[in-house]
Amino acid sequence: MTAYLLADHLLNFVAPAACMSLLLMLLARVFKRFLMPKTHAAQSIYAQAAIIFIANFAVLAAGLVIFGNDGKMATYAAMVIGSALCQWALWRGWAK
DSSP states (O other), X not given: OOHHHHHHHHHHHHHHHXXXXXXXXXXXHHHHHHHSOSXXXXXXXXXXXXXXXXXXXXXXXXXXXXXXXXXXXXXXXXHHHHXXXXXXXXXXXXXX
């Protein structure tokens, strides 16, 4: 495998985690104005996106180890649940 193909495979592997973290962070900022009281988030926008990306990447890697290949719908469902729980924890949802 050439370096180009390796980079292509790795970027395609982490693309769902990156897109999910960015979209969740941006949409959560929009809907927070309607659903939650006016409080500030604990971290900056970039820190929240990075933390959610790391959690999503961990879920994707665990799905690759468990199932033996990537792209399973169960892995993507676990990534959605994991990123939502991560966002809830970052906003200290238990304290509301």
